[in-house]
Amino acid sequence: MDLLADAAARDRTDPLAFARDLFVPSATPLVAYLDGNSLGRPLKATRQRLTAVVDGAWGTRLIRSWDEQWMELPFALGDDLGAACLGAAPGQTAIGDSTTVLLYKLLRAAVAHAGPARPEIVLDSENFPTDRYVAEGIAAETGAKLVWLHPDPALGVTAANVASALGPRTGVVLLSQVAYKSGYLADLPAITRVAHDAGALVLWDLCHSAGSVPVALDAAGVDLAVGCSYKYLNGGPGAPAFCYVAARLQPVLSQPIQGWMGNSDVFAMGPSYAPASGMRRFISGTPPVLAMTGIQDTVALIDSVGIEAVREKSTALGEFVISYVDSTLSQYGVQVASPRNPAERGGHVTLSHPDARSLVSALWERDVIPDFREPDGIRVGAAPLSSSYTEVAQGLLSLESLLRSTR
Numbered sequence: 001m002d003l004l005a006d007a008a009a010r011d012r013t014d015p016l017a018f019a020r021d022l023f024v025p026s027a028t029p030l031v032a033y034l035d036g037n038s039l040g041r042p043l044k045a046t047r048q049r050l051t052a053v054v055d056g057a058w059g060t061r062l063i064r065s066w067d068e069q070w071m072e073l074p075f076a077l078g079d080d081l082g083a084a085c086l087g088a089a090p091g092q093t094a095i096g097d098s099t100t101v102l103l104y105k106l107l108r109a110a111v112a113h114a115g116p117a118r119p120e121i122v123l124d125s126e127n128f129p130t131d132r133y134v135a136e137g138i139a140a141e142t143g144a145k146l147v148w149l150h151p152d153p154a155l156g157v158t159a160a161n162v163a164s165a166l167g168p169r170t171g172v173v174l175l176s177q178v179a180y181k182s183g184y185l186a187d188l189p190a191i192t193r194v195a196h197d198a199g200a201l202v203l204w205d206l207c208h209s210a211g212s213v214p215v216a217l218d219a220a221g222v223d224l225a226v227g228c229s230y231k232y233l234n235g236g237p238g239a240p241a242f243c244y245v246a247a248r249l250q251p252v253l254s255q256p257i258q259g260w261m262g263n264s265d266v267f268a269m270g271p272s273y274a275p276a277s278g279m280r281r282f283i284s285g286t287p288p289v290l291a292m293t294g295i296q297d298t299v300a301l302i303d304s305v306g307i308e309a310v311r312e313k314s315t316a317l318g319e320f321v322i323s324y325v326d327s328t329l330s331q332y333g334v335q336v337a338s339p340r341n342p343a344e345r346g347g348h349v350t351l352s353h354p355d356a357r358s359l360v361s362a363l364w365e366r367d368v369i370p371d372f373r374e375p376d377g378i379r380v381g382a383a384p385l386s387s388s389y390t391e392v393a394q395g396l397l398s399l400e401s402l403l404r405s406t407r
């Protein structure tokens with residue numbers, strides 16, 4: 001069967017195929033959008049929801065909406081996200097700030113909690129730049145010591161790697177569950193366990209997991225997590241991030257950006273800060289209400305179809321890409337730079353090719369949109385709710401035709 005016929009057959013039996021029509025089509029036709037792991041597409045419902053907020057809660061109820069709904073929105077939406085995607089019971093997830101800022105707040109709080117007897121932060125050189133830079137800044141600020149892991153770039157950090165870096169001075173382990181380059185899916189429960197056995201806290205970056213890979217934060221006993229909402233959660237460019245703080249840690253952690261919205265009585269406006277109980281103490285300033293609006297529809301959609309179904313299609317899309325690389329694209333020098341075992345791979349597949357940069361530019365000119373990551377990666381990030389197999393096949397065929405023409 002040729003690739004397009006195979007894709008069409010898969011689309012016909014795909015239980016999530018209906019979801020594609022729920023998304024806003026691009027105004028100029030796109031051949032293949034393969035960057036859902038950087039910026040997800042908007043749902044049509046989000047357009048309506050944004051209009052409704054402008055006309056209703058903002059335009060009509062005006063300042064009264066803070067009392068009526070907005071003060072609690074970061075936590076209500078956090079709870080919905082926690083239930084649909086993160087395996088988090090209510091009261092442990094909040095929306096607000098960017099991932100970078102939340103990483104700073106939680107890592108700083110964790111370092112302070114670990115105390116001077118445990119000054120080491122274990123992290124890996126393959127993590128996303130912002131995670132590494134925030135940790136560097138906190139080390140400079142507090143005297144914490146960074147203990148670097150250097151995993152295989154085509155894979156990521158294993159429990160054994162982490163165990164080798166742990167010791168009585170480890171305070172915090174900072175890792176991404178899905179590696180942004182290779183797509184490697186770390187064993188979150190096992191790594192959390194080894195860190196806990198050594199007496200350390202774990203902070204997980206879930207940017208590439210949320211809405212793509214089922215996460216079981218409570219079941220794994222995770223301490224802290226952050227993640228962004230503009231990828232598989234389709235919250236829109238710059239949509240706020242989320243943070244998770246296990247209920248047991250909330251009373252004993254102090255985050256460093258003490259703002260009035262995290263105060264125990266927000267409108268008391270007293271002389272000094274007294275942190276609120278629960279997740280409120282982890283927010284700082286006024287919640288970004290409009291920017292939170294987009295997240296709600298995808299969370300509701302994932303809740304209705306189930307994150308397991310999303311993961312199943314995501315895995316199948318990955319297998320579809322890898323099988324075409326093996327059967328056809330490999331002869332042009334394309335290699336799979338992500339784990340081949342689907343149980344060790346998140347939502348995207350990274351291909352490598354020496355001309356990756358120019359290939360990605362040429363693909364963008366042909367309205368095929370993957371992304372390029374240094375040094376030679378073509379990331380194919382099909383989003384299971386908005387991508388069809390046919391779209392992915394068209395993207396792969398465009399890549400093949402480019403490779404053939406430049407050989």
Ligand SMILES: Cc1ncc(COP(=O)(O)O)c(C=O)c1O
Binds near residue numbers: 100101130131176208
């Ligand atoms: C693993 C990871 N962490 C953090 C971020 C981004 O953080 P921010 O939204 O603060 O730019 C990204 C993507 O941009 C990411 O992939």
Ligand SMILES: Nc1c(O)cccc1C(=O)C[C@H](N)C(=O)O
Binds near residue numbers: 037038039180181207
């Ligand atoms: N957050 C992004 C942005 O503001 C501009 C362009 C891309 C991004 C991304 O999300 C990059 C992405 N986190 C990555 O994994 O490379």
